[in-house]
Amino acid sequence: MPELKFIAMGLSVGLAAIGSGIGMGLLVGKALEAIGRNPEATPKIQTNMILGIAFTEALTIFALVIALIIRFV
Amino acid sequence: MVSIVLVPEQIFAIGAMPVTNSLFTTWVGIGVVIAIVLTVRARLSLVPRGMQLVLESVYTFFANLCESVLGSKALAEKAVPFIASIFIFVFAANIIEVIPGVGTIGIRKEPAHDVEVPVEVTPPALEEFVPETETPTGYYAEPYQVAAPEKIIEEAAEEGHLVPLFRPPSTDLNTTLALALISVVVTQIVGLKALGVRYLSKFINFSNPISFFVGILELISEFAKIISFAFRLFGNIFAGEVLLTVMLMLVPYFVPLPFYGLEVFVAIVQAFIFAALTLIFIKIAITDHHEEEHSAQGRHV
Helix, strand or coil, X not given: CHHHHHHHHHHHHHHHHHHHHHHHHHHHHHHHHHHHHCHHXXXXXXXXXXXXXXXXXXXXXXXXXXXXXXXXX | CCCCCCCCCEEEEECCEEEEHHHHHHHHHHHHHHHHHHHHHHCXXXXXXXXXXXXXXXXXXXHHHHHHHHCCHHXXXXXXXXXXXXXXXXXXXXXXXXXXXXXXXXEECCCCCCCCCCCCCCCHHHHHXXXXXXXXXXXXXXXXXXXXHHHHHHHHHHHCCEEECCCCHHHCHHHHHXXXXXXXXXXXXXXXXXXXXXXXXXXXXXXXXXXHXXXXXXXXXXXXXXXXXXXXXXXXXXXXXXXXXXXXXXXXCCCCHHHHHHHHHHHHHHHHHHHHHHHHHHHHHHCCHHHHHHHHHHHHC
């Protein structure tokens, strides 16, 4: 049933984005706090922040891959 | 209908080896990178300008990153070629997706035999002849118009579907899986070479039950790294390609521009992530945990 596929696509990514969004919000918040305390260390903090963001975003990307598999395979 | 397929299609064959569009694009991308580097190398100057400046800044960035993560300059010099190569290859593979023509210029194949042509959508005049099994969702009593997707599939089945000639290499799970395997296997080899057989005690450790359990977890986590590397890169770039295709299908002028910017940013960041994570895992692999423990205990005495 093609409608269930669409629902499954939407739900999978939508639910995965909840956790990822909260995680990234916390991460970037702490990074901004750290930059505020020590503006000289900004490049180091930024680099590590981008690294952390890639990790948490990867979880949503996994869900997106599952969604694409549901739809196109 | 836009051509969004998960598996890259074969466009020609060299002897008995099938060549898919992503493999072909990989060769073209490698050729362009080699051409750029050789052109710059032919006219090196002491004060870099232009493309030489760009390449030198990439190298310097990774040399500094390796030195700050690995600790010593000697180790950094050994690691930089591998890490910078990963970055350059993954960046080239990612950035191909924003080049116009990639994914759109292709060969139109005849209607494939495996495309299911669904039952025809009844025009309104012939409704009285419709047996109830013709609606695909026969659960519904009233004729349910799911005409849109099937009509599109029908049209696509009539005119064949487009097989793109170029496809960004990172959208092929084979490429990303190969890169992930290379990364993880090289990490293991470097760890074995640096620590000898004691590197295996990270995974198989019989000193106490907790260490045994932690060893099993470490082993599983190595395999999880392979999956995570492969799918992170694949998912980001493939989803970006789908996003660009859909945006261009909806509004072809001006509106997709921010999405192109996003894709360029994602290309750079994902390439950096791949290289930096490999570097960090190498650092973890060559760090000797037991010596740290023993030296810490020794200091307390």
